[in-house]
Amino acid sequence: MNMYEPKVGSPERTGRFKERKIDRFLNEVLKTEVMKLLRQFLRWCGLSTANSDENFRKWLKDYWFSEYARRRKVVDSSAFEHVFLGEMENGKVLGLHNWIRFAYLEARGALNYKGFLVERQDSVATIEFTWNGNGKPIGGMLLGSSPEFEMAAATICSLLRPGANKCKFFYKNCEVIFESHDITRHGKNFLSTSFPKAGKTCRLSQNLQQRQKPASGVPSLLGEMSISGKWKLQPLVALLLCFLMWRISSGREQQQATDHDIKKVVELMQKADVNAAGLNDTDFNYQQLRGTGSALKKLGLMRKVNGFKQNIFRFVSFVSKSYKSKPTVKAFLQLMNMFEPQIGAPERTGKLKAARINNFIDMVVKTKVMNLLKKFLQRFELLITESEDDFKEWLKNLWFAEYARRRKVIDSSAFEHVFVGEMEKGLVSGLHNWIRYGTLEASGHANYTGYTGKMSAAMATIGFTWNNKVKSTSSMFLGSSPEFDMAVATICSLLRPGRKKCKLVYKGCGIRFTSGHLERNGTRYLSTSFPEADKVCPEYTRAPELGTGHNETQIRKGKLDMGKKEKRGKEKQKPKNITDADLQEIIELMEEADINAAGPNDALFNYQQRSGKGNAPERFVTFISDGYLKKPTIEALINLTAMYQPQLGVAERTNQTKEEMIEHFLNFVLETRVMHLLKQVLRRRNILSTSSKSEFRGLLKKLWFTGYSRRENALDTSAFEHYFVGEVYEGKVSGLHNWIRFAVLEANGDIDYKGYFPEKTIVSIRQKDLETIVRELYDIDIRGTDPSKFKFNYGPSHQTVSGLHYWLTYGLLELNNKAKFEEYLGEINAPAAVIKYSLGYSTKPRGSFLLRTTAEFDLALYTICLVGRSAEGCRFMLGGCIIKLVVHRLAPHNQVTTAYPKEAICEEAKRE
Numbered sequence: 001m002n003m004y005e006p007k008v009g010s011p012e013r014t015g016r017f018k019e020r021k022i023d024r025f026l027n028e029v030l031k032t033e034v035m036k037l038l039r040q041f042l043r044w045c046g047l048s049t050a051n052s053d054e055n056f057r058k059w060l061k062d063y064w065f066s067e068y069a070r071r072r073k074v075v076d077s078s079a080f081e082h083v084f085l086g087e088m089e090n091g092k093v094l095g096l097h098n099w100i101r102f103a104y105l106e107a108r109g110a111l112n113y114k115g116f117l118v119e120r121q122d123s124v125a126t127i128e129f130t131w132n133g134n135g136k137p138i139g140g141m142l143l144g145s146s147p148e149f150e151m152a153a154a155t156i157c158s159l160l161r162p163g164a165n166k167c168k169f170f171y172k173n174c175e176v177i178f179e180s181h182d183i184t185r186h187g188k189n190f191l192s193t194s195f196p197k198a199g200k201t202c203r204l205s206q207n208l209q210q211r212q213k214p215a216s217g218v219p220s221l222l223g224e225m226s227i228s229g230k231w232k233l234q235p236l237v238a239l240l241l242c243f244l245m246w247r248i249s250s251g252r253e254q255q256q257a258t259d260h261d262i263k264k265v266v267e268l269m270q271k272a273d274v275n276a277a278g279l280n281d282t283d284f285n286y287q288q289l290r291g292t293g294s295a296l297k298k299l300g301l302m303r304k305v306n307g308f309k310q311n312i313f314r315f316v317s318f319v320s321k322s323y324k325s326k327p328t329v330k331a332f333l334q335l336m337n338m339f340e341p342q343i344g345a346p347e348r349t350g351k352l353k354a355a356r357i358n359n360f361i362d363m364v365v366k367t368k369v370m371n372l373l374k375k376f377l378q379r380f381e382l383l384i385t386e387s388e389d390d391f392k393e394w395l396k397n398l399w400f401a402e403y404a405r406r407r408k409v410i411d412s413s414a415f416e417h418v419f420v421g422e423m424e425k426g427l428v429s430g431l432h433n434w435i436r437y438g439t440l441e442a443s444g445h446a447n448y449t450g451y452t453g454k455m456s457a458a459m460a461t462i463g464f465t466w467n468n469k470v471k472s473t474s475s476m477f478l479g480s481s482p483e484f485d486m487a488v489a490t491i492c493s494l495l496r497p498g499r500k501k502c503k504l505v506y507k508g509c510g511i512r513f514t515s516g517h518l519e520r521n522g523t524r525y526l527s528t529s530f531p532e533a534d535k536v537c538p539e540y541t542r543a544p545e546l547g548t549g550h551n552e553t554q555i556r557k558g559k560l561d562m563g564k565k566e567k568r569g570k571e572k573q574k575p576k577n578i579t580d581a582d583l584q585e586i587i588e589l590m591e592e593a594d595i596n597a598a599g600p601n602d603a604l605f606n607y608q609q610r611s612g613k614g615n616a617p618e619r620f621v622t623f624i625s626d627g628y629l630k631k632p633t634i635e636a637l638i639n640l641t642a643m644y645q646p647q648l649g650v651a652e653r654t655n656q657t658k659e660e661m662i663e664h665f666l667n668f669v670l671e672t673r674v675m676h677l678l679k680q681v682l683r684r685r686n687i688l689s690t691s692s693k694s695e696f697r698g699l700l701k702k703l704w705f706t707g708y709s710r711r712e713n714a715l716d717t718s719a720f721e722h723y724f725v726g727e728v729y730e731g732k733v734s735g736l737h738n739w740i741r742f743a744v745l746e747a748n749g750d751i752d753y754k755g756y757f758p759e760k761t762i763v764s765i766r767q768k769d770l771e772t773i774v775r776e777l778y779d780i781d782i783r784g785t786d787p788s789k790f791k792f793n794y795g796p797s798h799q800t801v802s803g804l805h806y807w808l809t810y811g812l813l814e815l816n817n818k819a820k821f822e823e824y825l826g827e828i829n830a831p832a833a834v835i836k837y838s839l840g841y842s843t844k845p846r847g848s849f850l851l852r853t854t855a856e857f858d859l860a861l862y863t864i865c866l867v868g869r870s871a872e873g874c875r876f877m878l879g880g881c882i883i884k885l886v887v888h889r890l891a892p893h894n895q896v897t898t899a900y901p902k903e904a905i906c907e908e909a910k911r912e
Contacts, residue, residue, distance in 0.1 A: 001101060004081045008089035011074045012067055012081075022065055026057055029148040035060075038152040040524070042159075064151065068185045070192075079191035083154060084147070086131065093129075093136035097195040098150060099143050105131060118198040123174035126198050140197045142171060153178065154194035168199065175199025257380045257495050258595060259503050260673050265376045266488055266504040272368035275481035281323035282438070284478055285315055290450030290463040315448040315462060316438030328367060329435065331360040332419070332482040336436055339416045343424035346409050347402055347416075357400055361392050364483040373487040382494055398490065403520045405527075414526035418489060419482070421466065428464075428471035432530040433485060434478050440466060456537050458509030475532050477506065488513065489529035500532060510534030578685065578868035580875070586681055587876045590860055593673035598852040602628040603743070605833070605851060620753045620835065621743040633672065634740060636665040637855040641725045641741050648729035649711040652721065662705060666697060669856040678860040687867050703863060710734075710897070723862070723899055724855070726839065733837075733844035737900040738858060739851050745839065754836040754843075830904035831879030848901050850883075862887065862899045873902075881906040 003018040005011070029035055030053065039056050063079065070077040070087075077087060086096025096102065105111035114128040117138060126140050142150060157167030158180035167178035176196045183192035270276075323329060338353040340346070364370050365388060374391055377383035385391060398414065405412035405422075416422060421431025431437060440446035441464075449463040452473055461475040477485055492502030492513035502513035515529040578586070591597075604623040628634060643658045645651075669675055670693065679696045682688045688695055703719060710717040711729060721727065726736025726745075736742060745751045834848040850858065865874040865887045874885040882905040888897045 001085055001104060004085050005076070006081075006085065006087050008070050008076055008087050008094065009073065010076055012076050012078070022061070025147075026061055029151065030057055030060070032146075032148045034146070034148045034152050038155060041156065043521075043523070060151075060155075063155065063191060066190060068183065068190045070183070072185070079194070082192065083194055084150075088131065088134045091134050093131050093134045093139070095193060095195075096131070096136065096139060097141045097193075098147070099125070099141045099145070100147070102129075102141060123172040124176050124196050124198045140195045142176070142196050144172075154180065158182075158191050158194045171196075257376075260593075260595065261376075261380075262491060262495065262502065263504050265372060265491065266506065269369045269372050269484055269487055270506060272372060273481050273484045275326045275328050275367065275369075276484065277319075277323055277479040277481075281320045282479060283317040284457075284460065285317050286451045286460070287315070287448070288450045290452050290472075314438075314441045315451075315460070315464070316434065316441055319435070319438050319442070326481075328360075328363045328482050331356070331363040332435060333439065335360045336420050336439070339420045340411070341416075341420065341422050343405055343411055343422050343429065344408065345411060347411050347413070357396065360482075361396055364486065365392055365395070367481075367483045369481065369483045369487050373490060376491065377494075380495070395486075395490075398526060399486065401525060403518075403523075403525045405518075407520070414529070417527065418529055419485070423466065423469045426469055428466045428469045428474070430528060431466070431471065431474055432476045432528075433482070434460070434476045434480070435482065437464070437474075437476065456507075456509050456533055458507035458537065459511065459531050459533060461533060475530050477531060480506075488531075489515065493517070493526050493529045503534070506531075509537040511537075578681075578864065583864070583868075583874060584876050586677070586864060587861070587878060590674050590677055590857060591878065593677055594854055594857045595673065596631050596633055596854040597857065598624075598628055601625065603852060607833075619746060620833075620837075621739070621746055624743055624747075632668045633665075633855050636661075636668045637724065637738075637740060638744055640665045641744070644721050644725045645716075646721075646725060646727045648716050648727050648734065649714060650716055651714045652707055652716050652718070662701075665855075666700065669859060670697060670700075672854075672856045674854070674856045674860050678863060681864060682867070685868060700859070700863065703866060704859065719897075719899070722897070723858070728839060728842040731842050733839050733842045733847065735898060735900075736839075736844070736847060737849045738855070739833070739849045739853070740855070742847075742849060750839060752838040754838060830881050830906055832881070832883055832901040832904040834901075834903065848903075850878075850901055861885070865899065878904075 003013060003021050005013050065078050065080050067075050067078045069075050070082075081087065082095035084096075084098045085101055087094040102111065106113060110132055112130045114130065116125065116127045118126040122143050124140065124142055126138065129136050129139060142153075153169075157178035161167035161178065162180050162182060167180065169176055169178075175198070177199050178194060178196050180194040181192045182189045184190070324333060335356045338348060338356055340348045374383065378386075383391065383394060385394070400413050400415050402410050402413045404410055405417075412422065417430035419431075419433045419436055421436065422429045437446060441448065445467055447465045449465065452461045452463060457478065459475060459477050461473060463470075463472050464474065465471065477488075488504065488506075492504075493515035496502035496513065497515045497517060499514045500512035502515065504511050504513065510533070511531045512534050513529065513531050516527045517524050518527045519525070602625045603621065606618050606620060606622045629638065640658075640661045643653070643661055645653050679688065679691070679693075682696070682699070683691055688699065705718050705720050707715040707718050709715055710722075710727070717727060722735035724736075724738045724741055726741065727734045742751065746753065831852070832848060832850050834846060837844050837847060850861075853861075861874075862885070865885050873887060874883075876883055884902040884905075885899065886902045887899045
């Protein structure tokens with residue numbers, strides 16, 4: 001901002017340093033999603049021919065940073081300087097339409113705010129101010145927007161609505177009018193100014209989410225717009241522009257869909273798929289593996305149908321008439337023959353085809369499946385319209401927009417490739433829909449050649465020929481409706497493009513979806529999208545013989561038979577040991593699934609200094625966000641840990657409230673993805689005999705909440721209390737290996753953080769004692785000076801803290817100025833901390849805990865180590881470091897006595 005000369009008439013500053021600053025600014029804004037959308041929009045409109053990031057960067061730099069003479073005398077201005085920074089001339093302020101620049105000058109006393117002319121909440125300001133004595137009677141600026149958003153909006157409005165053609169749209173639910181003007185110098189047009197003004201209306205709504213999302217048709221840009229009177233803005237482009245302006249103007253980051261979110265919505269769509277085929281609607285006959293087709297000829301099982309050799313036993317044995325009459329299926333059957341399947345041949349056009357496309361879209365959009373898709377896309381800001389017509393147009397552009405697959409003629413679309421299939425040079429391309437395949441097979445145009453890989457009730461990977469064109473491997477859902485296939489492919493192509501990146505479950509089968517795109521004339525199109533079976537997928541119980549069909553009833557019966565055999569042999573099965581490789585794979589899956597783990601903005605840890613430098617001035621856990629503490633599993637853990645009596649030798653408290661809180665805590669953690677993974681691991685290792693939730697819950701309660709006597713024959717402890725709560729006995733802290741518990745205690749002033757002092761004896765002093773005395777005591781210790789020469793008021797005798805390995809407890813104590821940090825052990829960025837602290841009058845010479853993990857992650861991790869690795873302990877990679885866990889049990893009933901991370905080794909991990 002300070003690289004410019006703001007006075008009009010004075011030559012503009014130049015130099016390499018300024019150029020580097022401009023380039024750095026452009027490099028950063030071009031990384032944003034806003035600028036990526038802007039580039040796509042401009043190329044679509046034909047406003048920019050930049051075909052690479054570098055070319056677009058040059059175009060944008062030329063548009064905004066080209067310098068010119070504002071008053072025809074000296075080169076003294078640019079669009080960027082005028083709009084974002086402001087200029088001064090003859091006692092007046094020109095430009096300056098950016099709120100960040102305004103705030104910067106105001107904070108330094110260079111700018112004086114006079115008042116507002118129009119008040120539009122936090123959307124757009126129309127105000128009066130002075131800058132170094134120069135007046136600005138009317139100044140307009142968007143509020144809370146990013147530089148890239150303002151630059152993108154001004155770019156679009158200045159190109160599409162220059163001069164008197166006002167550019168109108170809604171920003172934060174208030175109408176905004178952008179006005180832009182050009183200036184001509186030496187025959188070249190430059191952007192002179194572009195600024196917002198408050199419109200007439202602001203919409204009121206019931207909640208923030210509604211307030212941030214513009215209703216369909218709000219921006220006038222969605223109306224009829226033209227460039228030089230020759231081009232009309234297409235609906236999809238208009239939606240893209242609306243999406244660009246809303247997505248960033250909301251002032252928050254876009255929510256990212258997790259794998260769990262995708263699996264959940266697919267599960268809901270499967271349940272809502274009323275147009276899916278039932279058991280009496282169709283049947284799938286897998287027969288032989290692909291490559292054994294020659295046996296059919298020897299057995300005389302080939303016949304000619306419509307001039308093509310065909311296996312007399314089809315893969316899709318039949319499709320019932322009642323199923324074909326379902327609304328979406330009927331519309332699909334009417335549409336699929338309207339396409340030209342030959343790649344390289346111009347695609348068919350006409351009113352009938354257009355009418356059938358519209359009819360198909362009308363039918364699918366009415367279904368519950370598509371309603372779920374619409375809500376899902378809106379939730380993750382991939383669709384901003386509430387209008388059903390706009391949603392139809394959106395689907396139509398995604399699936400039916402035509403393009404040249406081989407860059408020659410318009411011959412393809414996403415729908416044609418995925419649902420209908422194409423042919424090229426003797427090969428079949430696409431065709432991933434079972435209804436289309438079954439129709440071709442029934443008419444004699446497709447010939448099944450066998451299955452590849454697993455045989456599943458959910459999806460098939462098969463080989464076939466179509467009019468003698470070969471498809472060696474094609475995969476498709478089985479029994480699903482057209483709208484279900486389209487909805488799933490839409491989600492995966494938008495959120496997880498690429499090979500096998502989209503993970504979901506269909507009919508109990510693990511699926512990985514592959515989606516691909518291609519670019520034509522600067523526009524990105526959906527090229528393909530299809531499912532593939534993952535490792536977890538229910539199979540037929542035996543390879544079917546020729547001529548025998550197997551439906552889902554037979555599959556379920558086969559699974560039941562297998563379940564009976566498993567049950568009969570269960571007594572002979574022993575729990576399987578967990579290998580190092582298995583353990584590492586499990587940890588990585590749990591780490592990915594631990595969506596409640598604390599992020600960089602949720603908690604801060606301050607190691608500060610090593611021992612020998614005195615007390616650290618600040619806490620170890622310096623910050624934990626309120627939002628993180630309110631997460632269900634975190635809040636339940638904090639409430640539960642407060643119910644325990646930490647003194648060993650004293651019988652543990654038991655009451656109905658405590659029991660209810662234990663159940664409440666388990667209810668929350670058992671619903672997490674981490675615990676679902678743990679359950680699968682324990683089941684596969686024969687530690688759980690069934691997949692029932694009750695057995696799993698019972699095992700966790702037995703391992704973690706069963707009380708036993710650690711001291712003096714009193715039921716004074718449990719694994720949960722020792723690990724998550726911490727205990728004290730005779731001046732020592734035992735356990736407490738959870739960072740959240742640690743932070744809570746620290747914030748409450750119960751913990752005094754000491755840091756780590758190797759091979760030194762540190763006397764713990766309460767916070768109320770003078771800090772100077774603490775420093776003197778430290779000096780005595782390291783010099784070996786006789787402590788009797790000094791007198792200190794320590795209060796009651798000190799105790800050593802036992803346990804307390806939970807980081808959050810410690811952090812919350814430290815937040816209340818009760819902790820003193822003197823040194824840390826290990827890497828600052830390690831996923832585990834080993835420190836020293838005091839809890840009340842008890843000390844913990846060496847306490848450790850994992851950092852940022854959730855209660856469910858810790859429970860799952862130590863449960864695995866307890867049941868599968870208790871003898872040798874656990875060693876694995878986490879956060880780029882080698883973590884070593886220690887686990888001990890108490891004979892004869894195998895209660896957990898302690899479990900904690902011994903160390904985190906990061907340098908060795910780097911070498912490995």
